[in-house]
Amino acid sequence: MQIDCDLHPGLEGTRTTLLPYLDDHWKEQVLTRGIDGLDLQSYPPSMPLCCRPDWRPKTGKPGSNFDQFRTQALDKFGSSHGILNVLYGAQAVHDPYMASAFCKAINDWIATDWLSRDQRLRASIVIPLQDPELAIEEIERRADDKRFVSILVLVQNEDLLGRRQYWPIWKVAERLQLPIAVHAGSQYRTAPSSIGWPSYRYEYYLAEAQAFQAQLLSLVLEGVFGKFPKLKVVLMESGVSWLPAFMWRADKTWKGVRVEVPWVEQPPSQLMREHVRLTAQPFDSPPDRDGVENLIDQIGSDRMLLFASDYPHWQFEGDAVVAPHIPPDIVRRMQTDNPLETFPRLRAN
Amino acid sequence: MSDVLDRMDDDTAIRNEARSKLKIIDCDIHPSLRSREDLFPFLEKRWQEHLKTYGGHIRSPFTSTTPYPRIAPLISRRDAWPPTGGPPGSDLTFMQKQHLDPYNVEFGLLQVLDLSIFSQVNLELGTALQYAINEWQYEAFQRPDPRLRASIIVGQDDPQAGVKEIERCAALGRHAQVNISPRANEPLGRRKYWPIYEAAQAANLPLGIHVGGYGGHAPTASGWPSYYNEEHHSNAQSVAAQLSSLVIEGVPERFPRLKFVFIEGGFGWVPAITWRMDQHFERFRSEVPHLRRKPSEYVKQSFWFTTQPMEEPETAEHLRQVIEWIGIDRLLFSSDYPHWDFDDPRYAFRTPLSEAERLKIFNTNARAVYRFD
Numbered sequence: 235m236q237i238d239c240d241l242h243p244g245l246e247g248t249r250t251t252l253l254p255y256l257d258d259h260w261k262e263q264v265l266t267r268g269i270d271g272l273d274l275q276s277y278p279p280s281m282p283l284c285c286r287p288d289w290r291p292k293t294g295k296p297g298s299n300f301d302q303f304r305t306q307a308l309d310k311f312g313s314s315h316g317i318l319n320v321l322y323g324a325q326a327v328h329d330p331y332m333a334s335a336f337c338k339a340i341n342d343w344i345a346t347d348w349l350s351r352d353q354r355l356r357a358s359i360v361i362p363l364q365d366p367e368l369a370i371e372e373i374e375r376r377a378d379d380k381r382f383v384s385i386l387v388l389v390q391n392e393d394l395l396g397r398r399q400y401w402p403i404w405k406v407a408e409r410l411q412l413p414i415a416v417h418a419g420s421q422y423r424t425a426p427s428s429i430g431w432p433s434y435r436y437e438y439y440l441a442e443a444q445a446f447q448a449q450l451l452s453l454v455l456e457g458v459f460g461k462f463p464k465l466k467v468v469l470m471e472s473g474v475s476w477l478p479a480f481m482w483r484a485d486k487t488w489k490g491v492r493v494e495v496p497w498v499e500q501p502p503s504q505l506m507r508e509h510v511r512l513t514a515q516p517f518d519s520p521p522d523r524d525g526v527e528n529l530i531d532q533i534g535s536d537r538m539l540l541f542a543s544d545y546p547h548w549q550f551e552g553d554a555v556v557a558p559h560i561p562p563d564i565v566r567r568m569q570t571d572n573p574l575e576t577f578p579r580l581r582a583n
Numbered sequence: 584m585s586d587v588l589d590r591m592d593d594d595t596a597i598r599n600e601a602r603s604k605l606k607i608i609d610c611d612i613h614p615s616l617r618s619r620e621d622l623f624p625f626l627e628k629r630w631q632e633h634l635k636t637y638g639g640h641i642r643s644p645f646t647s648t649t650p651y652p653r654i655a656p657l658i659s660r661r662d663a664w665p666p667t668g669g670p671p672g673s674d675l676t677f678m679q680k681q682h683l684d685p686y687n688v689e690f691g692l693l694q695v696l697d698l699s700i701f702s703q704v705n706l707e708l709g710t711a712l713q714y715a716i717n718e719w720q721y722e723a724f725q726r727p728d729p730r731l732r733a734s735i736i737v738g739q740d741d742p743q744a745g746v747k748e749i750e751r752c753a754a755l756g757r758h759a760q761v762n763i764s765p766r767a768n769e770p771l772g773r774r775k776y777w778p779i780y781e782a783a784q785a786a787n788l789p790l791g792i793h794v795g796g797y798g799g800h801a802p803t804a805s806g807w808p809s810y811y812n813e814e815h816h817s818n819a820q821s822v823a824a825q826l827s828s829l830v831i832e833g834v835p836e837r838f839p840r841l842k843f844v845f846i847e848g849g850f851g852w853v854p855a856i857t858w859r860m861d862q863h864f865e866r867f868r869s870e871v872p873h874l875r876r877k878p879s880e881y882v883k884q885s886f887w888f889t890t891q892p893m894e895e896p897e898t899a900e901h902l903r904q905v906i907e908w909i910g911i912d913r914l915l916f917s918s919d920y921p922h923w924d925f926d927d928p929r930y931a932f933r934t935p936l937s938e939a940e941r942l943k944i945f946n947t948n949a950r951a952v953y954r955f956d
Binding site: 282283389390391392393394395396397420423424425426427428429430431432433434435436437439440441442443444445447448449451452455456473475476478479480482483484485486487488490491493494495503516517518519520521525528531532534548 | 654765766767768769770771772773798799800801802803804805806808809810811812813815816817819820821823824825827828831832849851852854855856858859860861862863864866867869870871892894895896897898901904905908923924
């Protein structure tokens, strides 16, 4: 058994792929207004990162050819399960009703055109985080289908995920055993860090790591894990090697100023080790074996890392899905035990 | 942190320790104005009146305090308030007695945060203030105690005025570095700021970047957080992002002799951002053809990091690993006196260092960067 926790099916467009899944109102809107091309600014399809050259389909967007996807992402790496995370702009539009309609269409498309065509596939529910009530509506609409194993949000949003306005969503997620998959990507509302808008996509991609840090800190300090003790958060495509130093600083600052957040009763690192998981591609490794082993030791838990190829994104060459030098016992946990613990719905079916 | 404060009561122990130990170069000491009127001798009448009437103007909701209330008044140690009155850092005699003498400080780099000069949105006011503060630091601290070394504070968002100020100060030969803020209107790698780097390199002065300031942007990628804790942590994120901005825009490629010092950002984040830059370099190389070498090579060439706030992993060995990843030659001791999260040089490193290593971190690394000879 091997579970690939981060796969990206390609979505051609709103007027093509999603049209059959929209209601009459939104069909008309999409057609008369030409609403299309919502590929996220974070992931322009032709950018090298977005598709390994040998995985790029002859026609269409990266990851959009179902047969190729199945062969390359599942058969080749021998994965028994794969979790689909759709990165398309529904989460980033400003109109909450449009966001909701597009999220519904994406989820229904995934259920019909993907999950039903291969037993190995699972998916995250894409939600309109722009409006928590509509987000909950969508989660509850799809939750009976146990092939949906998590809830997908982007890491860069209008507000930090620990904020109380999102708590009703986290409450539903906890009740329905759906971890929150926070994936790299941006709504492009605020700059990717306090320094402002960088020139290059390269910098923007690097800055995602800091965006993840801010979200983790927010979830911990606002008390989300105390309020929802069974909630798990999965950081996807975030890099891993920043984690230890981040946890040290989070612990240190918490010791110094914990009077500000008296409801946080455990060191942040402890809460993170308990509630937070990370997909391990990319890993952003130290260059040598000792470095990687030291880093794994610093992470201080064998439960946090999850196996992921990030297909079709270009993170590694050949079959080296797992970054070099990660000890074999950790790799084994990444492939099976950790995903099963993280996504309870994987255990049920 | 509070245990460090408690130990500070033991003045005798500090003096005994200092006598037998090496001299320290402290790369982050915060002097303070007693009041804004301290600047008046260096300000035209117009700007004196302006300050009295309008105050400064920064992107922050309050006129007289920080957007996130700090954990202590004026962000300072409780024992750092001078008996003569005035805010912590404003009384040189008290600073000498409490910090410079007992810790055997050979040189102390001054970092002035008063009036957030980097972040004044009225650029003309900013220019007047930077002149005043650069003169005041020298007159009030460096001239009476030459151990203390002033920094040329430059409001980076008027680079033209900044260059003039760097050239003016450099001609006087008093200041030890140029200072700009990591929270500028744009990422510091952008070409808009290159004239500042050119002037600093021409003057043979390092470029110090001390955390803080009020740029045009929220502290996080998802807006404004709730707590001081989060804002404090965003300091480390800001310098990590600036490191990648400077490297990727090609600043060390264009100004290879310019030395950058990141101040009060800690250093635990340095290895991971460096690995991350290298990891994704090949993938994005076609976007940044101006880079001729791997990002990590530019980091090794051009960047130094002050040590406070000290990293405190659960296991001492992990601190050692991080120091080795960065390179012991790259770390410069800083105390952040008189602020609440002050690092005491006796206790800050919770991992064993050899005498040779201590000498580097506490003295000779900074001596070389700042050319104190």
